Amino acid sequence: MKITKIEETNFPLLHRKTFVYSAEFEGPTPKKDDFIKTISAQLKTKPELISIKKIQQIFGENRAKVIVNIYSSVEDLKKIEKIKETKKEEKPKEEVKEENGKETKTKEQESEPKVDKVQDKQ
Numbered sequence: 001m002k003i004t005k006i007e008e009t010n011f012p013l014l015h016r017k018t019f020v021y022s023a024e025f026e027g028p029t030p031k032k033d034d035f036i037k038t039i040s041a042q043l044k045t046k047p048e049l050i051s052i053k054k055i056q057q058i059f060g061e062n063r064a065k066v067i068v069n070i071y072s073s074v075e076d077l078k079k080i081e082k083i084k085e086t087k088k089e090e091k092p093k094e095e096v097k098e099e100n101g102k103e104t105k106t107k108e109q110e111s112e113p114k115v116d117k118v119q120d121k122q
Helices: 032-043 074-080 107-111
Strands: 002-011 016-024 050-057 063-071 097-099 102-104
Touching (some): 002 032
C-alpha cells in the first residue's frame, strides 16, 4: 500500500491535525487498522492518537481518499470523538404472567398468527 499526503490542516483549539491522504493498493480496500499502522509509521506517532474519519473508495480503481485526525493526547481524543461500543446490550424478553387466572402474552407471542385446530369429521 502506498500513501501520499495531499493536505494538512491544524486545529489548535481542538488539539488535532487533519490530514487528507491518497492511498493506492492492490486487491480489496484495506481495513482501518492497516491505514492506522501505515500512517503512524509514516508520521512517527502513536496509533491510539489516530482517528480515521473516512475512507472513500474511487469506483473501479485501486485508490482511495482517506481523511485522518491526529490528536495531541488520548484525553483530547476521548473528549471529542465518540467511541463506538463493541457490545450491544440485549433487552430482556417479557415473560408470560398469570393474573387472576388469565395469561398475558409477550409482544412476540401476540404478533404470531393464531392457528385454530380443525378436527376432521368422518
